[in-house]
Every structure is written in C-alpha cells, then in structure tokens.
Amino acid sequence: MTHGEFLVHVGSTNVVKVEAVQSAFDESGLFANPRYASIEVSSDVSAQPTSLDETIRGAINRARNAFRGCVLSVGLEDGLICVPYTQSGYMNVCACAIFDGGRDYIGLSSAFEYPQKVIRLVIEEGLDITRAFLRAGLSDNPTLGAAEGAIGILTKGRLTRKDYAKQAVTMALIHLRDPLTLPALQAGQKPR
Numbered sequence: 001m002t003h004g005e006f007l008v009h010v011g012s013t014n015v016v017k018v019e020a021v022q023s024a025f026d027e028s029g030l031f032a033n034p035r036y037a038s039i040e041v042s043s044d045v046s047a048q049p050t051s052l053d054e055t056i057r058g059a060i061n062r063a064r065n066a067f068r069g070c071v072l073s074v075g076l077e078d079g080l081i082c083v084p085y086t087q088s089g090y091m092n093v094c095a096c097a098i099f100d101g102g103r104d105y106i107g108l109s110s111a112f113e114y115p116q117k118v119i120r121l122v123i124e125e126g127l128d129i130t131r132a133f134l135r136a137g138l139s140d141n142p143t144l145g146a147a148e149g150a151i152g153i154l155t156k157g158r159l160t161r162k163d164y165a166k167q168a169v170t171m172a173l174i175h176l177r178d179p180l181t182l183p184a185l186q187a188g189q190k191p192r
C-alpha cells in the first residue's frame with residue numbers, strides 16, 4: 001500500500017458482494033478514492049449458516065481473514081435465523097463485518113422469508129440456498145448467488161442480491177462515522 005492510498009479488501013471473489021461493498025463505500029462519501037480488492041477467504045462456518053451467531057461469525061471471519069496490507073476489510077455472509085410467527089420459522093439476513101485491524105463494525109440487512117419448501121431442503125437435507133432453489137424448481141441458475149440472488153427471484157427483480165448486501169454494508173458503515181474513528185481511518189491509520 002502506498003502512502004495516501006485507501007485500500008479496502010473484500011473477503012470474497014463473488015462479484016455481487018464486491019460491487020455491493022464498492023457501491024455502499026462510494027455512496028457513503030466517507031473516504032476519498034478508495035481502491036478495492038477481492039480476496040478469496042474462508043468464512044470458517046458452514047456453507048449455509050443457520051443462526052444469527054453463525055452468520056455474523058462468518059462475516060467477521062471473512063473480514064479478518066482478508067485483512068492484510070489494507071486499511072479496512074469487509075466480510076459479507078448470508079444466513080438463516082430463527083424468527084417466530086413466520087411460515088417456515090426462519091428468515092434470511094445478510095451480515096456485514098468491517099474490520100480495521102482492531103475492531104469489528106457490524107451491520108445487518110433487512111430480513112426475508114424463503115418459501116417453506118426451500119427451508120425444508122436447507123434444514124432437513126443440508127442444501128445451500130442455491131441448490132435448494134434449483135431442487136425446488138425456482139431457478140435453473142447454478143450461480144444464483146453471484147447473480148440476482150434468491151431475493152431477486154422472490155421480488156421479481158425489485159431487490160437484487162447486490163442491493164440487499166449493500167444494506168448490510170451501509171448499516172456497518174454507520175459506526176465508521178464516529179468522530180473518534182473516522183479521522184484516523186481517513187488518514188489510513190488504525191483508530192485508537
């Protein structure tokens with residue numbers, strides 16, 4: 001990293017996640033001319049998280065595993081969480097973790113419910129969401145998560161996976177607006 005360069009690592013090579021991070025960071029206006037690099041890292045959780053704790057841990061692990069030679073790193077992880085009174089008992093949420101080398105800043109997206117047959121395939125048969133959508137006949141795209149996402153199918157394109165993930169990043173960025181944190185980060189330094 002050269003002096004004055006603001007490098008952000010994204011803990012994924014999924015283009016949708018990278019674009020969500022870029023869009024949220026650029027629109028925040030917090031940092032002048034950030035550069036982005038996608039880094040393939042492990043979430044160190046199951047392929048399909050099924051709790052809020054596991055989902056957030058996956059995002060944190062992705063961010064921390066991508067933190068090397070950058071000012072900030074970002075991890076995104078989608079997962080199912082138990083939600084009472086829903087049809088299936090579960091909703092999907094996207095968690096974002098932004099890591100500055102010392103602290104994690106967490107944000108969540110809005111939550112939505114999958115069709116019951118998708119949840120059954122995930123919980124009872126251990127499929128991830130893309131494979132569950134394929135098996136349920138709701139999609140024929142084996143790279144659904146790197147395209148419009150299940151949310152794009154369920155909303156008929158009114159909300160894409162990129163925009164959904166961007167919500168979580170935007171919520172995590174709220175913490176970086178702190179007047180004690182922001183100046184150090186803008187200077188490419190670790191906050192105290």
